[in-house]
Amino acid sequence: MIRLSKKVEYGLIAIRHIATKPAGEIVTAKEIADTYGIPYELLSKVLQKLTKSGLISSHQGMRGGYALARPPVEIPVSVIINAIEGTRQAIVQCMSEGPQTCTVFTVCTIKSPLTKVQANIERAFSTMTLSEIV
Amino acid sequence: MIRLSKKVEYGLIAIRHIATKPAGEIVTAKEIADTYGIPYELLSKVLQKLTKSGLISSHQGMRGGYALARPPVEIPVSVIINAIEGTRQAIVQCMSEGPQTCTVFTVCTIKSPLTKVQANIERAFSTMTLSEIV
DNA sequence: CTAAAGTGGACTTGTACGGTCGTATATTAT
DNA sequence: ATAATATACGACCGTACAAGTCCACTTTAG
Ligand code: SF4
Ligand code: SF4
Numbered sequence: 001m002i003r004l005s006k007k008v009e010y011g012l013i014a015i016r017h018i019a020t021k022p023a024g025e026i027v028t029a030k031e032i033a034d035t036y037g038i039p040y041e042l043l044s045k046v047l048q049k050l051t052k053s054g055l056i057s058s059h060q061g062m063r064g065g066y067a068l069a070r071p072p073v074e075i076p077v078s079v080i081i082n083a084i085e086g087t088r089q090a091i092v093q094c095m096s097e098g099p100q101t102c103t104v105f106t107v108c109t110i111k112s113p114l115t116k117v118q119a120n121i122e123r124a125f126s127t128m129t130l131s132e133i134v
Numbered sequence: 135m136i137r138l139s140k141k142v143e144y145g146l147i148a149i150r151h152i153a154t155k156p157a158g159e160i161v162t163a164k165e166i167a168d169t170y171g172i173p174y175e176l177l178s179k180v181l182q183k184l185t186k187s188g189l190i191s192s193h194q195g196m197r198g199g200y201a202l203a204r205p206p207v208e209i210p211v212s213v214i215i216n217a218i219e220g221t222r223q224a225i226v227q228c229m230s231e232g233p234q235t236c237t238v239f240t241v242c243t244i245k246s247p248l249t250k251v252q253a254n255i256e257r258a259f260s261t262m263t264l265s266e267i268v
Numbered sequence: 269c270t271a272a273a274g275t276g277g278a279c280t281t282g283t284a285c286g287g288t289c290g291t292a293t294a295t296t297a298t
Numbered sequence: 299a300t301a302a303t304a305t306a307c308g309a310c311c312g313t314a315c316a317a318g319t320c321c322a323c324t325t326t327a328g
Contacts, residue, residue, distance in 0.1 A: 001284080002136050002255075004225050004248075006317065012244045028273070036241050042318060048275065061326025062272045077251070091138050107170050110146045113267040114138075117211070120258035121136075124251050133247040135315085140286060162304070176287060182306065195295020196303040 002091070004081075010038050011046045011084045012077070012133070018056060019072045019134045026065040046084055053083035072134060078125035091118045136225070138215075144172050145180045145218045146211070146267070152190060153206045153268045160199035180218055187217035206268060212259035225252045 014032045021027055029047055033040035047066055051058045057069045081089060090096035092114055099105045148166045155161060163181055167174035181200055185192045191203045215223060224230035226248055233239045
């Protein structure tokens with residue numbers, strides 16, 4: 001399978017939602033969860049990760065919430081994905097977990113051609129910025 | 135996560151191995167499994183799927199095995215993937231299992247932009263044919 | 269002080285992936 | 299004929315991970 005995780009989808013929906021608001025306006029996780037019918041607790045985790053990686057800024061306490069930390073045009077989708085998933089995303093194990101983690105690495109004949117595919121996919125995600133999906 | 139399954143990787147390795155042999159030569163599953171140190175039983179399943187979808191031809195019985203059914207240049211990687219995975223591969227659920235399978239489809243704001251990414255990824259896999267990885 | 273928000277960890281549950289086993293069937297060598 | 303060698307096919311298992319839930323804590327506006 002080759003699929004985005006729900007966490008990434010929720011993250012994209014959320015950060016897009018934030019981006020549509022006037023710059024600087026603060027949005028709560030509950031508002032987002034209610035608007036799109038996605039689980040509040042799971043969404044919170046995702047927003048926390050986006051906060052930790054500096055894509056959005058959080059404001060604790062009453063009247064708190066989240067706001068964009070940078071202009072949307074500076075945020076490629078690939079950065080959002082990596083922020084949420086943590087580890088570097090790659091199409092095959094040897095490119096994300098390292099060569100020695102695959103038992104057949106030394107005799108594998110497809111890793112080299114697959115690097116091209118990997119590059120194409122990375123490009124597909126990095127050329128699209130948040131500004132294009134609002 | 136966005137990753138190729140091991141079955142697909144084994145399938146690519148195997149079909150490439152077959153493609154490197156002189157046209158029409160028959161290769162056994164055991165030979166491939168031994169060469170690359172991949173599980174024989176699992177590889178067999180994969181080869182059977184490739185056979186069913188007409189990418190390779192099988193020959194049963196003693197001195198049997200597999201051979202390419204078409205010239206390598208006519209086999210895009212995307213076809214191999216779909217043959218092994220069965221269902222249509224897509225980056226998000228609504229594109230592979232259908233819109234009604236996602237509970238947030240009606241309010242989802244990212245499905246439209248993601249179709250572009252999906253198209254790019256499909257292109258990445260369909261432009262590369264087997265002839266390029268031998 | 270208190271209510272409303274984010275933070276952070278543990279936990280459960282379902283399912284898909286990777287892998288294995290056993291048996292049936294086809295074909296060829298002897 | 300019979301044995302050997304190969305594919306075909308379905309059932310099964312164990313683990314890892316995704317998705318979701320729960321709860322206790324902290325921060326801050328009012
Ligand atoms: S070495 Fe080959 S088989 Fe192993 S992860 Fe990389 S591409 Fe896949
Ligand atoms: S509708 Fe939106 S959330 Fe649902 S699968 Fe499609 S892209 Fe993902």
